[in-house]
Amino acid sequence: MRAIIEGSRAIALAVKAARPNVVAAYPITPQTHIVEDISQLIADGDLDAQYVKVESEHSAMSVCLGASATGARTYTATTSQGLALMHEVLFNAAGMRLPIVMTVANRALSAPLSIWNDHQDSISERDSGWIQIYAEDNTEASDLTIQAYRIAEDSRIQVPVMVCMDGYTLTHTYEPVELLEQDLVDDFLPPYRPADFLNVNDPKSFGMFADPNYYTEFRYQNHRALEAAKAVIPQISSEFGEVFDRDYGGLIEEYRCDDAEYVLIAMGSVVGTLKDTVDDLRDDGVRAGAIKLRSYRPFPVDEIRSALAGLEAVGILDKNISLGFEGALFTDVKASLYHDDNAPKAFGFIAGLGGRDIPKRMFVKMFDCIREDKKISNSGFFDLNTQILDFQEV
């Protein structure tokens, strides 16, 4: 069934369908509508969950951690400053291998303060041990919420998952969304039954410390779980496809890449605009293509390599920057190509920070750069307004 609803509402309904036992969240723009809608669902008796109105995001994640260790299915949502405040607990939850699911309504980080979208917040939690999957539209974000529980709770994985969706651009956008039928979700996502959980009959100790004889091995296992997710994510996606008739493929989605000469890689909602641009260019006879990076961690090295094999050039859009270096995706894509003799030329573009819109003509310009092998100036900052800078091109 399809309905036109706000993105946040779609997430709230997906959370309801996943039947979490415990929700703990703290409001922050632009995540607020999600948790408000969930609160209403609980108030109306449509969702039977404990909602803990915590006093901070640090506690939101801590409540989820305690609840998850006790055997509950848990949910939270946050963004930006809230995600940064959770930082310490994120690593802890992943290391304790607790399958918490969180929506990140992606937003820029302060200072200067910005409530608008980019990917700096979740990218900055890259090494936390969480799986990060980025949605292109609200149906995908909703569907991913259900899949995320399957992935996180899979005995081969047991790590938490962030479903990343662009703040405002998705969370506050009304568009038709494929609703999830509860009976189908119940079939697809059985109740959470962990092997180990806090209980008085088998009183185990959770969260012990590891000396140098053990620490590495626990880190290794955690890493292996994320590596294993490379196979599990597509598998669960296709299972989901069988039940719901919507399969998003695997870790990446290739769009008109088959005979492409030039490809741009991007994440999140902007991929839709990119696909339209590719269509336009194709109409003009340019053999353009797009790659949607769905899974940022684990990073799909092999998929990227084979998708880019034989290409002339590739561009990478980063809605984030590792200050003092370059965009995070740009680094990862180049590293993935390191062993390939005929690796395409790579161009890094930083754009869309702090909510700056990326229109089609921007992508056209990027394709132009790639095709004409132009030097990328200004450290890759592609949508810089040089008029408001005391500017010298670098």
Added chain:
Amino acid sequence: MQAQEAERPIDLLASGHRACAGCGAALTIQAILRATGANVFVANSTGCMEIISSQYPQSAWKVPWIHSLFENAAAVASGIEVALKALGRDDEGKVVVIAGDGGTVDIGMQAISGMLERGHDVCYICYDNEAYMNTGNQRSGSTPFDASTTTSPFGKKSFGNDRPKKNMPAIAAAHGIAYVATTSVGYPRDLAKKVQKGIAVRGPAYLQIHAPCNVGWGFDSAKTIEIARLAVETGLWMMYEIVDGELVNVMKVPRQQPVEEYLKQQRRFAHLFKMPGGEAQIKLIQDAANYNLERYKAVSPVGTREIQT
């Protein structure tokens, strides 16, 4: 030979833990768990008690136990409590926090306030060894006036910690919770009774247990209990309950000891007996002790009771 009945204490904190010999905090935990029995979930904050009991793969805990971080034990406990409710397991056991004074009165304050205000059915217990012991005896908000610690050392221009202990029980009580109590490892029966009351109330309870640390405070390991009792007998550690907002059952001190008796046995106060001006500082501490006894008696609406063990 006849079969013999060996009755170990109900040692829910198993032997083999790595606390220093004579550790007052470890003894506090033994005492807490004897009072609660096995049906508790313990959320522990980072600190001495966590470190001495949980070096993988050896755990000293015989009750379900979780440690996450330094400042979030109250939030983790909140999570356990709501999970038990949501899963229909709330009759399985009571959720108890065991946290140090640093994890409580300093870095954990926000999470504790949230937990108390939200009314979780959790008994929060702070073992108060009056400094950050795990990291080497640095000052906390619960370090007493004039105690020399590694970050509040005495020196030519310092008598040690220049602030009195934060009144955390009053802060807890200000949340309008049903039960707040202070007790001491030197009074095991009082401790047991208060722990039992704390876990019996529905909703949040807050306990603060004075737990001398011979290593940080600098006294002979055999004297842990003696020092704990002296703190009470001098009026430097008050034992009372705040039930539904009313201060009750203040433990009476029949023969108040001079504070010197307490101070002189501890290295953290030794400078007061050597430095010029130290005498005046001891006088200030004596005044504080006197004030404590006055104040708690004066405001007690129900009366007092004799010291008992």
Added chain:
Amino acid sequence: MKEVRIHGRGGQGSVTAAELLAVAAFEDGKYSQAFPFFGVERRGAPVTAFTRLSDKKIRLRSQIYEPDYVIVQDATLISAVDVAAGLKPEGMVIVNSEKSAEETGLDAGIEVRTIDATGIALEIIGRPIVNTTLLGAFAGATGEISIESIKRSVLARFPGKVGELNVRAAEKAYQIMAATERTPHAKPGAREKRETHEIHEKIGTAAIGKPGTSEVTKTGDWRVFYPEFDMEQCTRCGKCLENCPDAAIIKRTLSGKEADAARKKAEELEKAGKINKAAVKKAPIRYELDPTYCKGCGICANECPIKGIKMKLEEK
């Protein structure tokens, strides 16, 4: 370069000893380096510290795997830790023990020298703090460092009376060691490698532990003193058990013949006016030490209302 590894227990000042040794070597005009095995160990638990001495700048930052010298501050460590692990063939182990080298239980191929540092420290300093005494012994036994520099570094760290007592203890140990000749190796390097820290058990997904598994750690090794119970006087109040942080006191109720015997003995004591009637009834109850875990804190002795528990020096 010479490498020294010090094995001790938390609270025995092993790290301080390593540092003082490095300072002393520096005083002697050498390059030196001292560092602990960074850990979370509390008083009594095995700890390791390292010192390197060299004529050149020391760049090496790893732990010491093949020491020239090993100092063992507490002989009970020998059964718990492979103190001689990796010792160079011509190396030497200095053990704090009243026993002879042969009695330490270390392999025959190793040059072992013992010194009763605890005895010396108790006699001179008045407390069983042996680190400075052992540094004196090290200077005397190895000649790697002058006793004068050791003394200077001790005094710099502990000014005043405390430092002087420590210096005297170090001096005494130095004299004893310097007076005895180094025995040449019987069979240099004959020692077989002993692996005590190998880990075979599989780990779980997360660091989750099973209840009470700390009991494999025999904290009884940590103690210097142990409590001796006088069951004749004991009123069975149970305060010792109640106040033991390590659950190292066991309450045992005798039955059958043993109980009868205990009662009979108590009756005799009652007749002699030594105990009262109530105590006779409780005679079959015993409070016993579990030496496996007792850390020797002395709380039980301090809290025993009739002073029926005495702390005795553990023989090591």
